[in-house]
Amino acid sequence: MSDTWLAALLFFGLSTFVGASMVLIAWVLRARAKEDLPTRRLTYECGETPVGSAWVRFHPRYYLVALVFVVFDVEVAFLFPWAVDVQGAGMPGIVEVFLFVGVLLLGWVYALKKGALRWQ
Amino acid sequence: MTDTLEELMLNPVIRALFWGLVMVTAVMTVTAWTTWFERKFAGRMQSRMGPTLVGPAGLLQPLADAAKLLQKEDLIPDSADRFLFNLAPILTVGFALGVAAVVPFTPDILAADLDVGVLWLLALSGLMVFPTWLGSWASNNKYSLISAMRAVAQGISYEVPMVLAIMVPVIMTGTLSLSDIVADQVKNGWLIYRMPFTGFFAFLVFFLAGLAEANRIPFDIPEAESELVAGPTTEYTGMKFGLFYMAEYIHTLLSSAICAAVFFGGWDGPFAPGLHWMLAKSVLLFVFLTWVRWSFLRFRSDQLMDICWKYAVPATLALIPITALYTVWHGGAR
Numbered sequence: 001m002s003d004t005w006l007a008a009l010l011f012f013g014l015s016t017f018v019g020a021s022m023v024l025i026a027w028v029l030r031a032r033a034k035e036d037l038p039t040r041r042l043t044y045e046c047g048e049t050p051v052g053s054a055w056v057r058f059h060p061r062y063y064l065v066a067l068v069f070v071v072f073d074v075e076v077a078f079l080f081p082w083a084v085d086v087q088g089a090g091m092p093g094i095v096e097v098f099l100f101v102g103v104l105l106l107g108w109v110y111a112l113k114k115g116a117l118r119w120q
Numbered sequence: 121m122t123d124t125l126e127e128l129m130l131n132p133v134i135r136a137l138f139w140g141l142v143m144v145t146a147v148m149t150v151t152a153w154t155t156w157f158e159r160k161f162a163g164r165m166q167s168r169m170g171p172t173l174v175g176p177a178g179l180l181q182p183l184a185d186a187a188k189l190l191q192k193e194d195l196i197p198d199s200a201d202r203f204l205f206n207l208a209p210i211l212t213v214g215f216a217l218g219v220a221a222v223v224p225f226t227p228d229i230l231a232a233d234l235d236v237g238v239l240w241l242l243a244l245s246g247l248m249v250f251p252t253w254l255g256s257w258a259s260n261n262k263y264s265l266i267s268a269m270r271a272v273a274q275g276i277s278y279e280v281p282m283v284l285a286i287m288v289p290v291i292m293t294g295t296l297s298l299s300d301i302v303a304d305q306v307k308n309g310w311l312i313y314r315m316p317f318t319g320f321f322a323f324l325v326f327f328l329a330g331l332a333e334a335n336r337i338p339f340d341i342p343e344a345e346s347e348l349v350a351g352p353t354t355e356y357t358g359m360k361f362g363l364f365y366m367a368e369y370i371h372t373l374l375s376s377a378i379c380a381a382v383f384f385g386g387w388d389g390p391f392a393p394g395l396h397w398m399l400a401k402s403v404l405l406f407v408f409l410t411w412v413r414w415s416f417l418r419f420r421s422d423q424l425m426d427i428c429w430k431y432a433v434p435a436t437l438a439l440i441p442i443t444a445l446y447t448v449w450h451g452g453a454r
């Protein structure tokens with residue numbers, strides 16, 4: 001592993017450590033309630049007693065957005081190696097990228113027509 | 121004495137830890153006073169005074185806030201998943217701060233000069249949706265769940281135009297290293313005005329997506345107070361809430377610094393040292409962000425997705441071929 005990667009990973013470790021230490025300090029300094037009622041530790045629903053768990057199934061439109069996102073994110077991952085050396089790839093490279101993005105754009109139009117990105 | 125210090129700095133681990141500590145401390149300190157600035161700015165825009173009581177002009181307010189948050193009672197709902205509930209605020213600050221590793225302030229003041237710095241910053245800011253999701257899901261609160269769904273949908277949607285927008289500078293300069301992107305701008309002019317002028321539009325989209333990623337107004341749908349109590353942070357008390365809040369400011373601050381580096385020439389500028397230019401540009405962009413925040417209303421959830429998928433994505437997809445064709449025909453930067 002090169003020095004710069006070591007530095008980056010140490011930096012990330014350090015920043016996570018900052019967060020962890022602040023949670024720990026707050027836990028040490030926290031105020032303690034004299035009298036503890038179980039109602040204090042209910043989830044907040046504007047004063048009503050919560051009915052059921054919040055861990056439920058959810059609307060599928062979020063799933064469709066996630067699917068479209070995966071398509072585009074993988075596309076971008078393939079585009080970056082080309083983007084670094086556009087001149088080296090030259091015109092043939094551009095034509096290939098056009099074809100690649102064109103196929104994906106067709107998919108995008110299909111998703112749009114099918115209403116995958118409609119939120120009503 | 122200086123010899124031993126220099127020898128110590130040659131050790132990569134110690135060097136990395138030293139720069140890490142300096143950068144983390146600097147970013148955290150600036151973030152603390154950013155909250156003061158934002159409140160003062162908001163107050164003035166709404167014909168109020170903002171904080172005035174703690175210290176001169178309320179300047180000690182961030183310290184008072186930190187002291188208050190540290191002493192709050194630590195309440196965790198009985199029905200919550202305790203481990204994930206505690207993990208989320210730690211991760212959110214870790215990811216937000218971790219981006220600072222690759223932000224080039226000057227050629228020397230740079231914690232880790234990765235040759236794929238752009239990917240590092242995109243990866244970490246993309247991971248930012250996970251702590252929000254973890255915290256909201258672990259809270260077992262229905263408001264949090266709705267806001268988490270919205271936050272994830274918004275976060276991953278705006279990830280696409282953001283990545284496509286930053287590809288334009290990558291094509292124009294031919295490198296993924298942030299410090300090389302700035303060095304190229306010092307030599308060949310800032311990307312914001314360099315031909316074929318796609319940098320300007322890429323900047324607009326990147327800036328917009330940065331706002332959306334940080335869940336700032338006008339894109340703060342996940343924590344829409346009037347609908348969802350406090351969004352992902354509804355069940356959080358004390359410093360854990362504070363960490364979410366801080367991560368948002370760190371994210372905003374660093375995305376203005378990244379915009380300054382990638383599109384506005386970073387440390388490039390006459391008369392003054394590079395660091396001053398870089399900081400001045402970042403602060404100006406941050407002021408602009410704050411200004412936007414207190415001028416606009418919140419979008420609706422469906423409008424937000426429309427802006428992303430029907431305008432921002434096709435627009436950035438059009439910028440890339442234009443930039444690529446220009447680069448091949450005119451020989452680009454080199």
